[in-house]
Amino acid sequence: xxxxxxxxxxxxxxxxxxxxxxxxxxxxxxxxxxxxxxxxxxxxxxxxxxxxxxxxxxxxxxxxxxxxxxxxxxxxxxxxxxxxxxxxxxxxxxxxxxxxxxxxxxxxxxx
Amino acid sequence: xxxxxxxxxxxxxxxxxxxxxxxxxxxxxxxxxxxxxxxxxxxxxxxxxxxxxxxxxxxxxxxxxxxxxxxxxxxxxxxxxxxxxxxxxxxxxxxxxxxxxxxxxxxxxxxxxxx
Numbered sequence: 001x002x003x004x005x006x007x008x009x010x011x012x013x014x015x016x017x018x019x020x021x022x023x024x025x026x027x028x029x030x031x032x033x034x035x036x037x038x039x040x041x042x043x044x045x046x047x048x049x050x051x052x053x054x055x056x057x058x059x060x061x062x063x064x065x066x067x068x069x070x071x072x073x074x075x076x077x078x079x080x081x082x083x084x085x086x087x088x089x090x091x092x093x094x095x096x097x098x099x100x101x102x103x104x105x106x107x108x109x110x111x
Numbered sequence: 112x113x114x115x116x117x118x119x120x121x122x123x124x125x126x127x128x129x130x131x132x133x134x135x136x137x138x139x140x141x142x143x144x145x146x147x148x149x150x151x152x153x154x155x156x157x158x159x160x161x162x163x164x165x166x167x168x169x170x171x172x173x174x175x176x177x178x179x180x181x182x183x184x185x186x187x188x189x190x191x192x193x194x195x196x197x198x199x200x201x202x203x204x205x206x207x208x209x210x211x212x213x214x215x216x217x218x219x220x221x222x223x224x225x226x
Contacts, residue, residue: 032212043115043202043217044154097142097209098167101154 004088009106012078020073020105022088027068032091035062035073036099037084044087044101047073083109113137115218117203123224124193132188132221136205143186144206144215145178149199157201160186161209193225 005023012018024033035047048055048062050071055062061074075082085104116135124130136143145157157170160180171177175193180186190197200222204215 041219043204043220044215045217046214049212049214097159098144098156098170099146099154099215100156101146103153 004090004102006086006088006102006105008103009108011108011110012075013110014080015077018075018078018082018107018109020075020086020088020107021070022072023070024088024090025069027090028092030092033062033064033068033071034089034091034099035060036087036089036101037082038087038104039081039084044099047086049091078107078109080109080111083107115203115205115216117201117218117221119221120219121222121224123226126195126225127192129189129191130193130223132190132201132203132223134186134188134203134205134218136184136186136203137216138184140205140207140216141183142206142209142213143180144204145186145188146202146204147199148202148220154202157188159209190223193223195225198223198225 032049032051034049036044037047038044048057048060050062050064063072085106087101087104089099118133143160146154148154158178159167162183163180175191178188200220202217202220204217206213206215
C-alpha cells in the first residue's frame with residue numbers, strides 16, 4: 001500500500017472548523033482515500049472516503065487535491081466528542097480488504 | 112442495530128497460558144478481520160475471514176496465534192503459550208463483504224495483559 005503522512009497532533013477550539021491534512025504523494029490511480037477515527041478507549045470508526053471528487057457526509061467533508069497527492073479531512077464545527085486519533089488510509093479499489101493504519105493525527109478539541 | 116461485540120473486554124493471564132478471544136460480528140456481514148493495537152503502536156492487521164475461510168493469515172505474528180470462524184458468524188482468536196509481548200488490545204471488525212468500498216465496523220476490543 002502507498003504511504004500516507006499526517007501531522008502527529010493538532011489542536012482546535014470547540015465549534016471551529018478543523019482541517020486535517022494528509023499527504024500521499026505515491027498514490028496510484030486505483031487507490032481510494034479513506035479516513036477512520038479512533039475515540040479514546042474505542043475501536044476505530046469509519047468517517048469518509050473518496051477517489052477524485054470532494055465528498056460530503058453527515059460527519060465530515062473530504063477535499064482531494066487535483067493531483068490526488070494530498071487530501072484534507074474537514075470537520076465543519078468541532079465538538080468535544082471529535083477529540084480522537086484520525087487515520088488517513090489508502091485502499092486499492094476492489095480487492096484490498098485490510099486497513100493499513102499509520103500513526104494518525106491526535107486531535108485535541110479545547111472547550 | 113447491534114454492532115460488533117467482543118468478549119471478554121479485559122483479560123489478564125499468566126505467561127505461558129492459552130487465551131481465547133471472541134468476536135460477534137454484525138449479522139449478515141460476510142467479512143471479518145482481526146487487528147492488534149500494542150501500546151504506543153498503530154493498529155496491525157492479523158487475519159481476515161471471508162465466510163468461514165481465511166484467505167489471508169499473513170499478519171499472524173507466530174504459530175502460537177490461530178483463529179477460526181464458524182457458521183459464517185462468530186470468530187475466536189486463540190493465543191497459545193502467551194508471552195508478555197502479546198499484551199495489546201485485540202480488535203475485531205466486520206464488513207458486508209471484503210473489498211475496498213466496504214467500511215469496516217470495529218468492536219470495542221479486548222485488552223489482553225500477560226503478566
